[in-house]
Amino acid sequence: MSAARFFSRWGLLLVFIAVFGGFSAWLPGKFPTSSNVQDILTSQPPGIFIAYGAMIVLVVGEFDLSIGATLGMSQYLVLKFITHYGLSWQVAIVATLGVGAAIGAANALAVVGFGINSFIATIGIATILAGLVQWISDGNQPLFGGAPKGFTSLAQTKHGVVLPVYYALVTAVLLWLLLEFTVVGRQMRATGANRTAARLSGIHTGRARVTAFVLAGVLAAIGGILVTAQVGAADASSGPAFLLPAYAAAFLGATAIRPGFFNVWGTVIAIFLVAIGITGLQLKGVESWVTPVFNGSVLLFAVAVSNAAATQRAFSRARGALSRRRPADAKPTASQPPAGEQA
Amino acid sequence: MAQALGREVSEVTPAEARTTARTSEEGVLAVEGLECRFGATRALRGVDLTVYGGEVLALLGENGAGKSTLIKILAGVLRPTAGVIRLGDDVFSHGLTADQARNHGLAFVHQDLGLLEPLSVAENIAHVAGFRRSRGGLISWRRQMALARELLARWEIDIDPATPVRRLEAAERSLVAVARAVATEAKAIVFDEPTAALPRHDVELLYGAVERLRSAGVAVVYVTHRLTEVMRLADRAAVLRDGALVGTVDVAGTSEQALVELIVGAREERAAAAPGAAGDELLTLQDISGEGADGVTLTLRRGEILALVGLVGAGHRAVGRMVVGAEPATGGEMRLAGEPFRPRTPWEAQRRGVVYVPANRLGEASFPTLDTGTNFSLRDRQTTAFASTRKERVAAGRVFDEWGVVPAVPDATFAALSGGNQQRVVLAKWMTPAPDVLVAEEPTAGIDVGTKTAIYERLADAARAGTAVLLLSSDADEVALIADRAVVFRHGTPKVELAHEALTADRIAQECYAG
Secondary structure: OOHHHHHHHHHHHHHHHHHHHHHHHHOOOOOOOHHHHHHHHHHOHHHHHHHHHHHHHHHOOOOOOOHHHHHHHHHHHHHHHHHOOOOOHHHHHHHHHHHHHHHHHHHHHHHHHOOOOHHHHHHHHHHHHHHHHHHHOOOOOOEEOOOOHHHHHHHOEEOOEEHHHHHHHHHHHHHHHHHHHOHHHHHHHHHHHOHHHHHHOOOOHHHHHHHHHHHHHHHHHHHHHHHHHHHOEEOHHHHHHHHHHHHHHHHHHOOOOOOOOOOHHHHHHHHHHHHHHHHHHHHOOOOOOHHHHHHHHHHHHHHHHHHHHHHHHHHHHHHHHHOOOOOHHHOHHHHOOHHHHHO | OHHHHHHHHHHOOHHHHHHOOOOOOOEEEEEEEEEEEEOOEEEEEEEEEEEEOOOEEEEEOOOOOOHHHHHHHHHOOOOOOEEEEEEOOEEEOOOOOHHHHHHOOEEEEOOOOOOOOOOEHHHHHHHHHOOOEOOOOOEOHHHHHHHHHHHHHHOOOOOOOOOEHHHOOHHHHHHHHHHHHHHHOOOEEEEEOOOOOOOHHHHHHHHHHHHHHHHOOOEEEEEOOOHHHHHHHOOEEEEEEOOEEEEEEEHHHOOHHHHHHHHHOOOOOOOOOOOOOOOOEEEEEEEEEEOOEEEEEEEEEOOOEEEEEOOOOOOHHHHHHHHOOOOOEEEEEEEEOOEEOOOOOHHHHHHOOEEEEOOOOOOOOOOOOOEHHHHHHOOOOOOOOOOOOHHHHHHHHHHHHHHOOOOOOOOOEHHHOOHHHHHHHHHHHHHOOOOOEEEEEOOOOOOOHHHHHHHHHHHHHHHHOOOEEEEEEOOHHHHHHHOOEEEEEEOOEEEEEEEHHHOOHHHHHHHHHOO
């Protein structure tokens, strides 16, 4: 593996290590403590799940801007199902996941069925959801308490880390297997790579996109359920705040591990990179308005970096075309790790 | 023995030698009475066609003759309004679905190859030929790679299956597309203009693949505009005109001339290429360098057609794009009519009367989703910021009429026009009013014979009227036919200038491939 390749794959992880090391040196006794690390881990799972949702739709070449609203709705619904409709917490969770899937299906209907640009369609759905949430929550009144023990124990601490962190890791493995090792996953990837070519290859591109939207809805719903389980209360209006960091993570994640492709592990690293950045700054005493500024800057930076990487590729391709007949062993294929790329 | 065999073979005429490859008299693929209507227009009007195993059937016709419609019906993209399709013993009377086509051994190599560029060769193959899974049901990339490696080896393609397709050269891509198409034991394969995007020197590789398929008994349908290709490769040629089959001929018993007459009908005419008398020096390049070209010195005169020729990446295109301000020239000096000329943007070049017609019609030369009138107006002549005015649209319609654009009204969506008509719109846009310098890149690539002839005449007329035409082309026949001079590029620099008797297609090709 060439140095350039190594850095493009692992650069984000190195940045993560550098930022962590930097804050540790800057704030010894505050930053690199086990309680701080626990705090960071504990606060991430909902954000990780919604970032998975953002990523999976980006894989098929679409946007889903309704996942924030879906998260908000499901964190409220799951508690309302238990406290107002008397459902057991298990049934409430299944029902909430069903609502998430239904929202995903509605997005898919708008985008795949009616051919509406996904950006616009999912903003539309998000707006509808915001209205519905206001309706069921009597004008965004938060719900406090009433969560049964079984439900809140979903978020209890094991081995120093809350359970949702483990859920997030298991889900990461599942999504990774889906995207890299199943036909459905590869068809989703192919659809995002070039929808026309995918269709000509005999791939049902509509089905791939529907799958992605439904999965995104379910993943966002899981994020919402986890918020409620961890907090024990539900604030229906908090969903949209999750949206932008999720996209920042997905785009930043596409600059690592499998550069140029939206991928699970890159997204996970990105989430934690952003988290330690914000936490470090907050520990240093900056005010809370810094968080959105930081998130927005990260999003722009991530997209700029992946654009630069694409331009770089175009240049090297142009150069390749110039030296028309390269000897076989000098082709860039050599630097391209074979199965490892997929594995 | 070998001698005897040699003599025996030499006694067989090429036509006989070819037809012996036919494996059966039962057609592998046939259409009967195939019709397709779009509203009032009949894109296909009762086409009967049979393709046999072990033959190459060239499918010819101008743009809009119905070739694409026929291919789309076979691929399951369109449904015919009448007629049946036979695949072996199975009869389909209401068209095919894409899955049915594939399951009955019908494979396609699409015009733009239809490859998934960011993904690996192995994965591109897998999406068509199927994924190999391990016991747990997950994809086994190890077995997938092995399958791809085996397939590539069978086709003698020396590439690593883990390579992303975008890293491959054009010829390798087309071979991957072929290997992938036939990975599922195809009985019939349709090539839709496979060489349109291929550099000339890579075409032979693809021909080799087609010939292998033929000798393996596969029925090959080969759609093309290049008649040399037909003569070289095909056993029979079927010609469509206005949606009807006007003839099926044995290639061995026909000539290019005869095919052209079949394709265009009565109005066959060759471009009169009386070289105009070249005038004063208009554009001079002194030691120009930039990305892809190095140390280029050239002179372009008023009233001449100067062709810059070369293989892909040879530098002729790069020079053209520097002249029009699309790419920066990093060294050297350009002069236009004696004045220093170094455009940093195409806009600057246009203001000095230098216009550019890019080869990539839908990607660079047009606004496919806008109407033709707006496409025509969107350049420096446009008088309002946001839309073309009524007056401009009337003017556009008049110009379209004069250029033979169908439809001549400025309201048609650009992308809905046939390739030939699109190119007429683009050229009309940049040649009205006549520019001082016209840089035309592959102006006739992938368009029908009729439009080709018309464009050649237009270019010749413009040159006679004083425009200096810089033709960037990789089509040696075209250059030999219409250019006054040709400069052949290799490895980023001009190597030789050809004119007069030396300006022949063979000589151009020879110089392109030399060292």
